[in-house]
Amino acid sequence: MKYIFLFLVIVPAAEIGVLLLSGQTFGIWPTILLIILTGFLGAFLAKQQGLETIRRTQDQLRRGMMPGDVILDGVSILVGGTLLLTPGFITDSLGFLLLAPPTRKFFKALMLKLFRNWIDKGTIKVIR
Secondary structure: OHHHHHHHHHHHHHHHHHHHHHHHHHOHHHHHHHHHHHHHHHHHHHHHHHHHHHHHHHHHHHOOOOOHHHHHHHHHHHHHHHHHHOOOHHHHHHHHHHHOHHHHHHHHHHHHHHHHHHHHHOOOOOOO
């Protein structure tokens, strides 16, 4: 819980600092246009990759396979798309990293390790 609080305080403060620096460096209107552009680009990419992930999930379910890896893709795409819709350059950078398939592998491994730790500690129970 303490990490969420730090995240909710530190990230917005850093975003404000970067936005102010960008506004001073490039100007107000280019900064605003860049924020709007990354929002639209993020929505487009998240929709495109999200639909592909849904298609892959349905395909794996039709074959009788458990879509574990595809679900982690879906979580990454959902979080990445949400971060891209949030105004700011730090969240946009993290959102693009979550949407890009080569860098998404790193985050999927991180999520898998986190979920396994939660299961081992008994924080999450898996019902079979």
